[in-house]
Amino acid sequence: MKLTNKILLLFLVISLLFAGSGSYFVFLNLRSALEKEIGKQQLQIAKQIIEEIDIFLYERLQNIKTIGQAPPIIEAINSGDAKLIAKAKKKVNEFFNSTGPWNQLMAMDAQGKVFLCTLGTENEDITKNPGVFAAFQAAIKGQVYYSDLIISYETSWPTVIFAYPIRDVEAVDNSVIGVVVGELAWPAVLEYLEKIQEPVTAHLFNREGVAIGSNGEEGREEILKENYSDQEFFQYSRNGEQYSKVIKSTEGNFKSLVAGVNEEGHLTYKGNNWILILETPVSSAFASVTIGAWKVGLFVAVLGIIIMLFLYFLIVRIFINPVLEISSAMKKRSGGDRDLRLKIKTKDETGQMSESFNQMADKLNDFYHNLEEKVRARTEELNAKKDILAEKKAQNDAILAGIGDGVFVLDTNRRIILFNPVAEKISGFTAKEAMGKEYDKVLRFVFEKDGTINDVFIKEAMIKGKITQMANHTLLVRKDGTNVPVADSAAPIKDVSGKIFGCVVVFRDVTKEREIDKMKTEFISVASHQLRTPLTGIKWFSELLLKSKLNATTKDYIRQISISNERMVRLVDDLLNVSRIEAGKKFDIILKNTDIVSLMKGVLKEQMPGAEKKHIALVCDKDAPQELTLTVDELKMRQVFQNLISNAIKYSKDKTEIMIGCDKKKDSITFFVKDEGIGIPKHQQGQIFNKFFRAENALTVQTDGTGLGLYIVKSIVEAHGGKVWFESIENKGTTFFISLPIKLIK
Amino acid sequence: MKKILIVEDDNILSRAINTALTEEGYETIIAIDGEDALVKVKEFEPDLILLDLILPKKSGEEVLAEIMKDEKTKHIPVLVATVKSENESISRCVELGARGYFIKAHYTLDEIADKIKQILLGMGK
Numbered sequence: 001m002k003l004t005n006k007i008l009l010l011f012l013v014i015s016l017l018f019a020g021s022g023s024y025f026v027f028l029n030l031r032s033a034l035e036k037e038i039g040k041q042q043l044q045i046a047k048q049i050i051e052e053i054d055i056f057l058y059e060r061l062q063n064i065k066t067i068g069q070a071p072p073i074i075e076a077i078n079s080g081d082a083k084l085i086a087k088a089k090k091k092v093n094e095f096f097n098s099t100g101p102w103n104q105l106m107a108m109d110a111q112g113k114v115f116l117c118t119l120g121t122e123n124e125d126i127t128k129n130p131g132v133f134a135a136f137q138a139a140i141k142g143q144v145y146y147s148d149l150i151i152s153y154e155t156s157w158p159t160v161i162f163a164y165p166i167r168d169v170e171a172v173d174n175s176v177i178g179v180v181v182g183e184l185a186w187p188a189v190l191e192y193l194e195k196i197q198e199p200v201t202a203h204l205f206n207r208e209g210v211a212i213g214s215n216g217e218e219g220r221e222e223i224l225k226e227n228y229s230d231q232e233f234f235q236y237s238r239n240g241e242q243y244s245k246v247i248k249s250t251e252g253n254f255k256s257l258v259a260g261v262n263e264e265g266h267l268t269y270k271g272n273n274w275i276l277i278l279e280t281p282v283s284s285a286f287a288s289v290t291i292g293a294w295k296v297g298l299f300v301a302v303l304g305i306i307i308m309l310f311l312y313f314l315i316v317r318i319f320i321n322p323v324l325e326i327s328s329a330m331k332k333r334s335g336g337d338r339d340l341r342l343k344i345k346t347k348d349e350t351g352q353m354s355e356s357f358n359q360m361a362d363k364l365n366d367f368y369h370n371l372e373e374k375v376r377a378r379t380e381e382l383n384a385k386k387d388i389l390a391e392k393k394a395q396n397d398a399i400l401a402g403i404g405d406g407v408f409v410l411d412t413n414r415r416i417i418l419f420n421p422v423a424e425k426i427s428g429f430t431a432k433e434a435m436g437k438e439y440d441k442v443l444r445f446v447f448e449k450d451g452t453i454n455d456v457f458i459k460e461a462m463i464k465g466k467i468t469q470m471a472n473h474t475l476l477v478r479k480d481g482t483n484v485p486v487a488d489s490a491a492p493i494k495d496v497s498g499k500i501f502g503c504v505v506v507f508r509d510v511t512k513e514r515e516i517d518k519m520k521t522e523f524i525s526v527a528s529h530q531l532r533t534p535l536t537g538i539k540w541f542s543e544l545l546l547k548s549k550l551n552a553t554t555k556d557y558i559r560q561i562s563i564s565n566e567r568m569v570r571l572v573d574d575l576l577n578v579s580r581i582e583a584g585k586k587f588d589i590i591l592k593n594t595d596i597v598s599l600m601k602g603v604l605k606e607q608m609p610g611a612e613k614k615h616i617a618l619v620c621d622k623d624a625p626q627e628l629t630l631t632v633d634e635l636k637m638r639q640v641f642q643n644l645i646s647n648a649i650k651y652s653k654d655k656t657e658i659m660i661g662c663d664k665k666k667d668s669i670t671f672f673v674k675d676e677g678i679g680i681p682k683h684q685q686g687q688i689f690n691k692f693f694r695a696e697n698a699l700t701v702q703t704d705g706t707g708l709g710l711y712i713v714k715s716i717v718e719a720h721g722g723k724v725w726f727e728s729i730e731n732k733g734t735t736f737f738i739s740l741p742i743k744l745i746k
Numbered sequence: 747m748k749k750i751l752i753v754e755d756d757n758i759l760s761r762a763i764n765t766a767l768t769e770e771g772y773e774t775i776i777a778i779d780g781e782d783a784l785v786k787v788k789e790f791e792p793d794l795i796l797l798d799l800i801l802p803k804k805s806g807e808e809v810l811a812e813i814m815k816d817e818k819t820k821h822i823p824v825l826v827a828t829v830k831s832e833n834e835s836i837s838r839c840v841e842l843g844a845r846g847y848f849i850k851a852h853y854t855l856d857e858i859a860d861k862i863k864q865i866l867l868g869m870g871k
Binding site for chain 1: 756829849854
């Protein structure tokens, strides 16, 4: 809701509240004043009416007095003469007609004998008529009597009985000689009440609160039947108050303005104390007031609204408009109108606000300019970087495309995310076919020997994070189903935190290498065999020569020839072994149960002379078992020990110790050859089992050596299902270990 | 005097071994190829054959197989002396019935002569 609407609504509510409360206030005041006025009037009327009734009743008493003092009646009683009684009766009838209204008039003598009655019921036994009897008894004692409202014995109508003693005026003591009794016709009194018009009701009660008359037909029926003594008005009336109050109505459950008066006047001395109640229902009593109040309320409301509207426009003009102006300016500002400024009209808070807005707008503009500047700068920077990146990418792509080997990259789900042209060429798959697929759905690397899938190298790279080489003799099944021998390596790709997020595989077609290798192997094989024949000739003729009679010098020369020849023989042996390993034919070993300990000791013995020359102590570990039968190729294992021990001697310094021994475990045995020699340089330790490799410090000590010994050792040990490793510290010594599984032919 | 047939195509080697065995007191005869060897086995009826494997005309293995097939010659002990050091070659010869296998260049003449002596002595028993 807009601010102006809110204010308008607020003002309307306030003005309505004012109007409502104002008119109610007016109403209350008016009503209170009116209540007093109407009450006063009503009380006045009530007083008047009850006075009239009192006068009326008093007149009736005077009537009875007149009748009681009428000479014909006195005479009739005194004489008892029938003629006089008739005369008296005539006189009473006159009175009956002229005074009234009466139900009946009667006269009785001192004994209570009724001697005349307007109803003609003479000689009646008055003791049976309690109202008349009470009146008689009172009057006979000389009292003037009037009763409360009672029910007439004869007529069963409500009535007030008047009685007056008849005195003998001629007697000295004016003694009472009879009683005259009049029964008033009550409706005459009720006519006074009938003067009261609707909606005002008039009720007459006796002092006990019994209804004795009211205006309206219905009122007559309740005469002497209903008792109102428990009504609220009665509480006030009993105390003799004259009052005018708004209290609960006598007739229904509504409020009325009640005016109550006690009868006080001519008859009060006797204490009849009848009560007249006039009541007007509030609704009708104040009808005019209510309408007036509404009119006043409406007037006040209209006036209020007009004033409030005036105030509203004033406030809007003075306070709201500047705020709205600022608000609209802010909206426009946020919509992009940067040059908008407010005019400062006043020096009050809104003026200050406008000023603040202008300052803010200035600052924002400055800020925007700065920001734009920064954004532009950053964008340029980014573009520059993008160019560099694009360039780098192009470079990388070119490098990858230019690599002579096949390269593909896998993500963590082993999907191909890069596939270079050489990979396409080798595999026969296009990059389009390969990209996004799990690599093993496209590229099948299989073992050459049994055609089973080889995925170990990629798994190891991905899971263990190691750079792995594909096992020898792996084939790649090309798209057309042909096989191509491949060599490769898989390397994990790690992020800065070392987490593996992929793997790069480099592979190449090794068909040609294989051919060359094969040729090389065959060449070595043939050459070696061909070499052996002349070497044998040298060996054997040297042997024959040494047996002949020659001088010592010549024999020594021949021995030197023989030693050189032996070295040559070993060289050829090694070459042949290597060529066989290279040919992919694993060392086919001839296994038989062999006592490996005695084999080891035998080699030790053979090597003893060589060791002695350098004063090297060649000892067998005393903890080594005496005998241990293993299933091995005896000749090959002999070669292993020969190689290791002769190496140890070769690379040991003079006067050191070489210890060999073994340590048997549950299902494997570990042999060791420990020397105190030159050691293997740390940076070359990884290459020591490579063929033709010779450590740089080995070359300085011993110039001969093919670099094949350890390679062959490793091949033989692995062909037995064993492992070979070493521990070495340069210039301190080396220990070679061989562990073989304990297996026997049964 | 025991008779030994030396089957060896290289005449330098055959001469050396012939010298050594003659000195040991054996009667020797040399065959220079596989066919020659088979002929001389029948003619000469040696007590022992020293057989090279790489031979012209007929390989040593074929010669060995034929000797072992022939009822008349199969009792003759055959020692193989060759440059071949492959296990398959060794095991094949052993299967065919060779009594010994020498890789030439690994063994001295003495060692070969010792072995021959052992075998022939064993036979005598």
